[in-house]
Amino acid sequence: QQQVKQSPQSLIVQKGGISIINCAYENTAFDYFPWYQQFPGKGPALLIAIRPDVSEKKEGRFTISFNKSAKQFSLHIMDSQPGDSATYFCAAFTGNQFYFGTGTSLTVIP
Amino acid sequence: NAGVTQTPKFRVLKTGQSMTLLCAQDMNHEYMYWYRQDPGMGLRLIHYSVGEGTTAKGEVPDGYNVSRLKKQNFLLGLESAAPSQTSVYFCASSALRQGAEQYFGPGTRLTVT
Numbered sequence: 016q017q018q019v020k021q022s023p024q025s026l027i028v029q030k031g032g033i034s035i036i037n038c039a040y041e042n043t044a045f046d047y048f049p050w051y052q053q054f055p056g057k058g059p060a061l062l063i064a065i066r067p068d069v070s071e072k073k074e075g076r077f078t079i080s081f082n083k084s085a086k087q088f089s090l091h092i093m094d095s096q097p098g099d100s101a102t103y104f105c106a107a108f109t110g111n112q113f114y115f116g117t118g119t120s121l122t123v124i125p
Numbered sequence: 126n127a128g129v130t131q132t133p134k135f136r137v138l139k140t141g142q143s144m145t146l147l148c149a150q151d152m153n154h155e156y157m158y159w160y161r162q163d164p165g166m167g168l169r170l171i172h173y174s175v176g177e178g179t180t181a182k183g184e185v186p187d188g189y190n191v192s193r194l195k196k197q198n199f200l201l202g203l204e205s206a207a208p209s210q211t212s213v214y215f216c217a218s219s220a221l222r223q224g225a226e227q228y229f230g231p232g233t234r235l236t237v238t
Contacts, residue, residue, distance in 0.1 A: 017167075021167070024165070049226070049227075056231075056232075057231060057232075058129075058215050058217075058229030058230050058231050058232055059168070059215070059229050060229065061226045061227065061228075064226070104167060104168065106168075111156070111173065111175055111181070112170055112173065112183060113158070113168075113170065113227065114170075114184075115160075115167040115168040115169070116167055117165055117166060117167040118165075118167050
């Protein structure tokens with residue numbers, strides 16, 4: 016059973032557009048929500064993360080929006096660039112374990 | 126400072142063969158993890174360790190064993206490989222605090238025929 020549900024599976028965005036990836040969870044014990052970026056042939060790398068006492072976190076063009084009551088969080092990539100083309104994973108942490116979403120393949124068209 | 130390294134990078138096994146994947150980190154991290162990544166499944170935790178000499182099961186531990194004899198190393202063993210274990214395996218480490226950033230290795234692509 017997937018503890019963190021991620022959508023969409025794939026996303027195509029024009030250069031300069033906004034990319035939005037959504038995740039949802041049920042387990043209220045989760046207390047840390049990171050997003051990872053993975054390029055082909057590489058391991059995932061932390062992009063940005065948030066804790067549930069904050070509703071939004073922004074780092075450059077990347078923003079996490081967190082809705083604790085709805086148990087949902089999302090990644091927004093502003094002014095998307097071709098170099099952002101990668102697979103993105105959301106994750107949630109509790110009890111020494113990270114639980115990952117199934118990933119979103121983002122393609123940014125020049 | 127190499128971060129997290131994994132050996133080997135690629136391996137092909139026949140059904141029933143055994144092998145060990147080695148993960149090493151030079152960041153003095155307490156926590157280490159082994160994941161497998163399959164298309165459409167994301168990353169799934171196999172086993173993890175919260176310190177030298179300790180190991181625990183993750184979501185998909187069956188068919189795998191692990192050992193953490195030294196703080197910097199975390200070994201993943203397959204005693205009798207099966208085609209269902211064809212996957213990309215990632216090791217990760219993190220510091221000893223709640224939800225600390227995980228650093229991932231480059232992965233090992235394993236094919237079992």
